[in-house]
Amino acid sequence: MRFLITTTLLSIAIFTNAQTSQTTTELVMSMSQRSLVMPGYQTELKALVARQAYEFWKEGNVEPYVSHLNVYQSLYEANKYLGYDSVRNMAYNQVGVHSNTVTSVVFGNEENHYYSSSTDGKILKWDLANPRTIPETAYESDKIIQSIEMSNDGKVLMAIFYQEGLALIPTEKNPQEDIQVLEDPQPVQAATFIPGERKYLMVAKTGELILKGFDAQSEQVGKTALKVNQLKVDEQDGTIYAGTEQGVLEAWEKPYKVKESPIDDIMKNWRKQSYFGYELGSFAINCLDISPDGNTLAIGRDRGDVILWDIPNKNLIRIISGHQSTVTDIQFNPKGDLLLTTSRDGTARIWDLTDSRKLPIILNDHDDWVFTGSFNPTGTQVITGGGDEFIRTWPVDPAYFAFRICAMIQRPLSPDEWDEFVGKDIPYSVTCSD
Template identity: 45%
Template sequence: MKNLPIVSFALFLLLSHSICAQDQNQPSIQELQSQIEILRTTELIQSMSQRSEIMPSYHHDLKALIARQAYNFWIQNKGEKYVSHKNVYAALYYANKYLEYDSLNFESYNQVMAHNEAVVSLKFGKDPKVFYSAGSDGKVLKWNLDDIKGIPTLLYQGDHLIRSIDVSFDDQMIMITTKNQGLIFVSTSERINMGEITPVISRDNEEVQSAVFFPNEYKYLAVNKQGEIRIKAFNTDSVYRRKNKQQVNTVLVQEDNQNIYLGGKSGKLEIITDKLDSAYLIPELFAINALAISSDKKLLAVGREKGDAIIIDLTTHQIVRTISGHQSAVTDVDFNQNDQLLLTASRDGTTRIWDINNSRIMPLILDDHEDWVFTAKFTPTGDKVVTGSKDKNIRVWTIDYQQLADRICRLVDRNLTLEEWNEYIGDSFPYEETCPVQEY
């Protein structure tokens, strides 16, 4: 070393330092082993979830225990959950479906049918336990989430097609938008019995394309057949200017500033403020079927006939994300209570739940309806989703994994046997009780 020239010696030191630094940045043997274990466990979780899902329903206990054990491994595993959550949820959902399944009526615990035709509209009011449904059978029903299998309250019954419903700001009134008989207003608290005439508070016989209550006050906005925007109350009627007269499918009034958003058949998003009218041109125009604003008033979701949903920043009016994944038109959109998730319902028969902030995370897919899903809403607490379908059914989906996992352990009174463990998990993972004895 002492015979090296000064420059060569300095280079030698520099290279030595670089090699040492590189070695320090390389994962250790223990880290590599940990990563291998994570990948191995993830593969097992995927396999178990899929085997549970395809297992026949008459093996409901085993089906449920495999789903629950896959969930146990999943929450313990330190790997990224970009895909595995989707399979774990499907396994937990279908395992729960066939526990206490009514095989005579082909009805599961989260499913009710009180409408005689398609369920076309769902709305929540201020009470997080109560929601309202409307069907093309002309009925409006009031439901209690704590007693979803109970008999709903019949609030209205008519002989005409209902397009949508909305709930007043104080929860006292339902506005029913019909296809050809204008608007009908009924009380949320007055039950009607068999043979009785529906008590109607008020009627607006002008035919409309779409209508919605204003937030925090007793007035409503309606787009009539001629395309005029009418702002009405029980002692008020005014016509609002409108430049872009496309056929309107859906209308929304923003709570904080009362900006009006209209989505229509031509695919234009119309924005009407107290200062100006504008049309936000979305590339590749397809009919707009649904609109929703996030609770922080920063984002607007647009559900389209193309089968996608567009998220627009309401400050910049720029598209921040386009969500594609459905095989048919998106019929409804909704944000959850903390604006982290967006649901999209579709005529492909599914409802999908997307992580708004991370496009790498695969959506949850709620796929147990037998026909088009017309309407879907997060519950106010955000742990459930309610959907309504052309198959006449309403489903209440628990999207909290822990709740689904705990229900399995409440209803299944055993654990996997050692033979079952070796069959579905293998002897490389030490046996454990899937449902340890505790209160659920």
């Protein structure tokens, strides 16, 4: 009898907790949505409702797979109007000096500085800690800059020109430095640095994979019949990966052998060759990144999805879908548990790779295609840029947004506001009490 009573009480407790969790989740989502639809001129109320939803959410008795997305978006939208520059029509996390599409953002070895490139031919150096300061012009050209890459040591930038060559630009303006601006006029499809070496790899317009030193000495290490969109070199074993317009992932392992493999031969005997390829479908592969532990290759495609590829076992892990258009850029965070993607659908997304059921955080405040994105070196912030000519910064943790609201607003929700937006049946508490 005692066992029956104990079991019944436990069942009631579990049921009650489930009901409470559902009710709190619904409250968090409702308050987040009401904050989102509130007009920007109700700045303080919009922010306080979002902040109170965050406080209910962080208490933990909330369904985890939906509400974090609503909380993040409402907090961001509220912060956008706190300190909004109405003269320049710019939010607090927005900077813009480029006069055309932002094509790349990359960090070097300075934690608070990053570089951006644009089709306007400029590379600008920004101070992440002081976003409204005028950026330094690191390089300027009359050519269209398709993308930029940073060497592992942070000392050299590579500017890849559209349908032309490339330039190597020292990031440290030191007259004693032996690296000067080096322009390579050979037209390229794609190019990247070789990790840990003063060399870079390029794919010529005619398909040769050429390894070059900064002294311009070159060595052909492969050949392709396909159109290459991006190159990535594995730091661990030197394997070269190429994402192609035809939807094939190509790879060359050390020791490299100069051998062209026609498309029809891609799946034949690849295990016995330096070169091998995987036909992943007819959708173009636009971007690649390798996880920090070297085990996973992330592949962004025209289809709007991401393929996660097991490098050691050479097989598919899973496909991540969500974007409504081409994935344009992709990057793992420093820990390897998050993945950033950008897309022509006008959004960037942060995916939690530890839990496939969790919805991504959607960064959707650009007014055009988003072409580029990057985590900062600590993984706490994301930088994005695109066709609207602006660069935006985003914290990964919504706690930053919540803290900023309380730092800028010197009042809590009033009792009447609490009754309207939270509910009369929920005991009143002071927003921003911690």
